[in-house]
Amino acid sequence: MLLHRVKSFLNNQLTIKQAKQIHAQILITSLNHLQPSLVHQFLLSTTNYSASVFVYVREILYHLQKPDAFSWGCTVRFLSRHGQFEEAFSLYVEMQKLGLYPSTHAVSSALRACARTGSKTGGISIHAQVHRYGVCNCVFVQTTLVDFYTKLGDMDTAKRVFNEMLEKNVVSWNSILSGYLKAGNLGEAQRVFDEMPKKDVISWNAILSGYAKMGNMDKTLSFFQQMPEKSFASWNTLISGYMERGEIESARRFFDMMHRRNNITWITMIGGYSKCGDAESARELFDEMPEKDHLAFNAMISCYAQNSEPKEALKLFDDMLKSGVNIQPDGVTLASVISACSQLGELRFGSWIESYINKHGIQMDDHMATALVDLHSKCGNVDKAYKLFNGLRKRDVVAYSAMIAGCAINGKAIDAIKLFQEMVEAQIQPNLATFSGLLTAYNHAGLVEEGYRCFNLMKDNGLVPSTDHHAIMVDLLGRAGKLEEAYKLIKSMPVKPHTGVWGALLQACSVHKNVEFGEIAAKHCFELEPSTGGYYSLLANIYASVGRWQDARRMRRNMDRKKLDKIPGCSWTEST
DNA sequence: GTTGCAAACG
Numbered sequence: 345m346l347l348h349r350v351k352s353f354l355n356n357q358l359t360i361k362q363a364k365q366i367h368a369q370i371l372i373t374s375l376n377h378l379q380p381s382l383v384h385q386f387l388l389s390t391t392n393y394s395a396s397v398f399v400y401v402r403e404i405l406y407h408l409q410k411p412d413a414f415s416w417g418c419t420v421r422f423l424s425r426h427g428q429f430e431e432a433f434s435l436y437v438e439m440q441k442l443g444l445y446p447s448t449h450a451v452s453s454a455l456r457a458c459a460r461t462g463s464k465t466g467g468i469s470i471h472a473q474v475h476r477y478g479v480c481n482c483v484f485v486q487t488t489l490v491d492f493y494t495k496l497g498d499m500d501t502a503k504r505v506f507n508e509m510l511e512k513n514v515v516s517w518n519s520i521l522s523g524y525l526k527a528g529n530l531g532e533a534q535r536v537f538d539e540m541p542k543k544d545v546i547s548w549n550a551i552l553s554g555y556a557k558m559g560n561m562d563k564t565l566s567f568f569q570q571m572p573e574k575s576f577a578s579w580n581t582l583i584s585g586y587m588e589r590g591e592i593e594s595a596r597r598f599f600d601m602m603h604r605r606n607n608i609t610w611i612t613m614i615g616g617y618s619k620c621g622d623a624e625s626a627r628e629l630f631d632e633m634p635e636k637d638h639l640a641f642n643a644m645i646s647c648y649a650q651n652s653e654p655k656e657a658l659k660l661f662d663d664m665l666k667s668g669v670n671i672q673p674d675g676v677t678l679a680s681v682i683s684a685c686s687q688l689g690e691l692r693f694g695s696w697i698e699s700y701i702n703k704h705g706i707q708m709d710d711h712m713a714t715a716l717v718d719l720h721s722k723c724g725n726v727d728k729a730y731k732l733f734n735g736l737r738k739r740d741v742v743a744y745s746a747m748i749a750g751c752a753i754n755g756k757a758i759d760a761i762k763l764f765q766e767m768v769e770a771q772i773q774p775n776l777a778t779f780s781g782l783l784t785a786y787n788h789a790g791l792v793e794e795g796y797r798c799f800n801l802m803k804d805n806g807l808v809p810s811t812d813h814h815a816i817m818v819d820l821l822g823r824a825g826k827l828e829e830a831y832k833l834i835k836s837m838p839v840k841p842h843t844g845v846w847g848a849l850l851q852a853c854s855v856h857k858n859v860e861f862g863e864i865a866a867k868h869c870f871e872l873e874p875s876t877g878g879y880y881s882l883l884a885n886i887y888a889s890v891g892r893w894q895d896a897r898r899m900r901r902n903m904d905r906k907k908l909d910k911i912p913g914c915s916w917t918e919s920t
Numbered sequence: 921g922t923t924g925c926a927a928a929c930g
Contacts, residue, residue: 401924420929421921422923425921448921449921452922453921453922454922455922456921456922458928482921482922483921484921484922484923485921485922486922487921487922487923488921488922488923489922490922490923491922491923494923503925513922514923515921515922515923516922516923517923518922518923518924519923520923521923522923522924542925545924546923546925547923547924549924549925550923550924551930552925552927553924553925575924575925576925577924577925577926578925579925580925580926581924581925582928607926608925608926608927609925609926610926611926611927612925612926614927615927616927639926639927642927642928643926643928645928646927646928646929649928649929650928674928675927675928676927676929677928678928679928679929680928680929682929683928683929686930689930709928709929710927710929711928711929712928713929714929714930715928715929715930716925716929717929717930718929718930719923740929741930742929742930743929743930744930745929745930746929746930747930748930749930750930776929776930777930778930780930781930796926879923
């Protein structure tokens, strides 16, 4: 009944004025009875309202003839249930200012909103009022409080509230359980799990994911088999655990075993293949997927972006936009798309993306901003990159690494080094990408000693320098004319060097007119990339520079015969 | 009403 009325209400697109007069209270109360997915559908089908319907609810509330605590409470609950947390909390505050006493519903909804947004002060102030409103003995309020503190990471307070509870239900137990798991305290979690008077499928899934995240797949599997009831989440947790450990075959086996799957199952598999660098298998699953949602597109686009297939990423993004009305990109999509653009050197997309974000009202988050830091750095717009970097809510390894690299490639070596120090002081562990940027900075500044120190610092941090790191070091040594040292470094590499490494040495030999190492480097380059003409011409230059004209001519003839281009590759700076 | 599986940036 109610459902029907709301539906016709939204579909008829009544004016606000009409709504104010007739349906206000009915709408507010009935919206709470709708499944979120249904409301979502309404929002999609009623495009005129989709952006403003939540604001609209507030409007309705304001124009109620007698807005009582009940109407306010319902609205707060409605907003909190549909992810409008800031709005929910602000309405809650407003209702208090009016001197209305919030119900248990309102309090728990407002608390939930604070828990989700991480609003520490908001939640704590609600907690302080709980006694005044006489809602302190409500299980729902208390459970939400427990959840709030676990989400803050304050397990002591969470535990205190939990212990004070006179009545506990499964949800209360699950909240404290997942709190310990989030805190990484598996021992305590296991104890809580054993103590629980009643366990539901969520309890089982929680402990399951705890062991899966630890990488203890034997234990995970044994819990999985013991479960009295399994949900999609149970299967998905198991599969994701195997994927995280790189045990693709096991993951696949359980995936194939499932006779019914949900979208998360598919996305988990796609993400797993992506991490293993197997974009092809990921795509196969993506194509097989029966009902692709925007999350599936996100997973696949990011797979391409992270496996150095930016063109495919953009192509799929294009497909996504064309795919239909109800698949819309979000911040996650754009973060990957920005990353793809940045890899391609598609600099024009930077401004395109920004206008897209503004036009569609997509919220800029740290992930997106970090991707933009990278993009603008590569455009040479360090100021813009800095602005974005400074605007971040939280700076993590990725953000620092992007900014350090940005400074490095734009010749701001000192800034890069400063940022690195700042990052270490903030106790953020640098990783391989961080050091790539830092080494690049030293390279640009020609600081050999510091570069070496940095290279060794990596090992102190338990990191194994990759081929790319070696390439930068070789370049640094080579530019300084330390060709033999560079050659020795290559020889000491644990894995086979790629053309970036040998190419750097060859380039250096060309600058320093060194035939001996130049010939060695060139030989390797020819072997690895026989069709790249640039290497032949570099060696020819070396010969010419020392007066070995015959050899130089021989190289050029070699090139002509193979009809090779002189320019090895096209870098992004040239594509603008 | 309150808890939960997956996915993002270098």
